[in-house]
Every structure is written in C-alpha cells, then in structure tokens.
Amino acid sequence: MDKVAEFITRIRNAGIARHEKVDVPNSNLRQGIAKILRDHGYIKAFRVAQDGKQGLMRVYLNYKNTGQPSFEKLQRVSSPARRVYVKSDNIPVIRSGMGLAILSTNKGVISNFEATEQKVGGEVLIKVW
Numbered sequence: 001m002d003k004v005a006e007f008i009t010r011i012r013n014a015g016i017a018r019h020e021k022v023d024v025p026n027s028n029l030r031q032g033i034a035k036i037l038r039d040h041g042y043i044k045a046f047r048v049a050q051d052g053k054q055g056l057m058r059v060y061l062n063y064k065n066t067g068q069p070s071f072e073k074l075q076r077v078s079s080p081a082r083r084v085y086v087k088s089d090n091i092p093v094i095r096s097g098m099g100l101a102i103l104s105t106n107k108g109v110i111s112n113f114e115a116t117e118q119k120v121g122g123e124v125l126i127k128v129w
Contacts, residue, residue, distance in 0.1 A: 002076075002080055003025075003029060004029065004030075004033065004076060004125055004126065006024070007024055007030050007033065008074045008126060010022050010024050011043070011061070011074060012074050014059075014061060015061055015063075015071065016069070018067065019061065020060065021059060021060045022058070022059050022061065023056055023057070023058050023059075024056070024057050024059060025054050025055070025056065025057070026049075026054055026055035026057040027054070029104070029109065030057060031048065031057065032108060032109030033126065034046040035109075036100070036102050036109065036110070036111050037102075037128070040100050040111065041070060042062060042070050042071045042100070042128055043059055043061055043062050043070075044061065046058065046059045046060065047060075072129050073127075073128070074126060075126065075127045076126060077125060077126060078123050078124055078125055083123060085122065085123050085124070086103070086124055087121040088116075088119045088120055090121070091112050091115050091116050091121065092127070093112065094112065094127050094128070094129055095129045098129060099128060099129030100112065100113075100127070100128045101124055101126070101127050101128075102125045102126040103115050103123060103124055103125060104122050104125055105120045105122030109125070110122075
C-alpha cells in the first residue's frame with residue numbers, strides 16, 4: 001500500500017472521529033510530511049518511538065474552536081500509479097495561498113512556499129487546506 005496515502009487517511013479519519021492522537025508506522029517520508037504539517041499548524045506535534053525495525057510515530061491533532069480539525073481537506077495528488085511532477089515555475093498555489101502543497105524534491109520534503117523560494121520542482125505529494 002501507498003505509505004503517504006495510508007498516513008493521510010489515518011490523520012483524516014482521526015480528525016473526523018475527533019481523536020486527540022493517532023499512531024502510524026514511522027518512515028523518513030512521513031516524518032518530513034508531519035514536520036511540514038506541524039510547522040503550518042495543521043497538527044499540534046508528533047513524536048517518534050523506536051520499537052524494533054520500523055518504529056511508531058504518534059501524531060497529535062490540532063482542532064479549531066468549533067471542534068473541527070484544523071484542516072478542511074487532505075488530498076493525495078501523486079500516487080504510485082500516477083506520478084505528478086512540477087517544474088519550479090509551475091509549483092501549485094492552493095486556495096490562493098491559504099492552503100498548502102507538500103512536494104518531494106531533491107532537497108527533501110518541502111512545502112510549496114519553500115519550493116518557490118528555492119526555485120526547485122519535484123513530485124507533488126499532498127494538497128492541504
């Protein structure tokens with residue numbers, strides 16, 4: 001199964017069920033995505049616990065005052081069957097700059113804002129708003 005799709009599905013489902021936290025298997029890609037989501041306020045925090053080979057990552061969700069998750073939609077863009085790549089001059093702007101796109105580049109996993117600053121393109125992994 002797709003690691004990124006499973007990760008965002010678990011976060012989305014935990015947000016709908018109004019859970020405080022959700023546990024997911026750990027990977028460097030998931031850590032990079034979680035760091036960007038934390039830096040932009042979509043999740044509170046995340047912690048990594050090593051247990052055997054892979055480890056476990058606990059993601060603490062962030063909610064608005066209304067009790068709704070801080071994200072309205074988490075959408076997987078690129079998938080193993082259909083990769084979506086963008087050049088540095090075609091980096092997507094989500095919801096007129098109010099949303100976020102997460103890209104996998106040669107400089108690591110970065111947001112669309114950082115990719116625009118650094119003038120790098122890559123694979124569009126997720127759209128969040």
